[in-house]
Amino acid sequence: MPFSLRSFTFNAPSKGKAEVTFHGSLYCANADNGKTVDFTTQITTANESAARAAGPGGMRQAETFTNNQSTTFNLASTRVLTLTKAGNVTVDFRAKSNRFDAGITCFLYNAAFSVNFVP
Numbered sequence: 001m002p003f004s005l006r007s008f009t010f011n012a013p014s015k016g017k018a019e020v021t022f023h024g025s026l027y028c029a030n031a032d033n034g035k036t037v038d039f040t041t042q043i044t045t046a047n048e049s050a051a052r053a054a055g056p057g058g059m060r061q062a063e064t065f066t067n068n069q070s071t072t073f074n075l076a077s078t079r080v081l082t083l084t085k086a087g088n089v090t091v092d093f094r095a096k097s098n099r100f101d102a103g104i105t106c107f108l109y110n111a112a113f114s115v116n117f118v119p
Contacts, residue, residue, distance in 0.1 A: 023114070061073050
């Protein structure tokens with residue numbers, strides 16, 4: 001099921017291009033052998049409800065754990081949006097679980113958006 005990890009609204013001063021970047025880390029750990037976490041993330045707009053790895057700003061990450069193992073996923077992602085008018089623009093950093101075995105715990109850290117706008 002897709003869900004939003006973080007939402008961000010910015011005010012575009014005119015039509016143009018917005019380079020939207022998401023920075024963050026996802027720390028995951030487990031206590032059992034052979035457990036897997038597999039997820040897809042993407043910077044999405046209001047027209048997109050689910051993250052797609054092949055979409056702009058999208059990626060897929062996975063890890064199969066051994067006993068008492070942990071890992072940190074780098075969630076850095078960038079997407080360029082073409083804006084046809086000035087005004088508020090909302091983007092989301094969405095995730096879709098492809099596989100998330102029981103016993104795995106994950107925490108999101110330092111999740112932030114930035115925008116560079118070019119008229």
